[in-house]
Amino acid sequence: MAKKDTFRVVTRGSDGSILIRDYPNCDPLSKMHMQIGTDDCSTDLDLRGMPVFRGLIGPMPEGKTIVRYETPEVFEAMTKEWTHAKPRRRTRRPSVKNAEAAAT
Incomplete structure (x- = not known):
């Protein structure tokens, strides 16, 4: 398992833009937000024991080495975008057998 060594905080700016700030450890987060617990149920085992902060959703995995808080x-906005996104349609290539049958 890869070690989670980057703490990413995603917020929204006053103009509505997405702001992303990365930290090398959780100390700056501990100074800005009150820790209210530790994660003990994540399916990503690297996240277990990570801090849970008041006012932030997370920890969430993002890639192999990033812990994300939002x-x-x-x-809410990202979840709505994700649920409304249409899945890409895959086009099937006709099999050789079906292509021969269609040609005759």
């Missing part, structure tokens, strides 16, 4: 507004 404000509730960003979490």
Whole structure:
């Protein structure tokens, strides 16, 4: 398992833009937000024991080495975008057998 060594905080700016800030450890987050617990149920075992902060949603895995935290507004917006995104349609290549049958 890869070690999670980057802490990413995603917030929304006053103009509505997405702001991303990366930290090398959780100390700056501990100074800005009150820790209210530790994650003990994540399916990503690297996240277990990571801090849970008041006012942030997370920890969430992002890639192999990033722990992501989001404000509730960003979490809600990203979730809505994700649920409304249409899945890409895959086109099937006709099999040789079906292509021969269609040609005759």
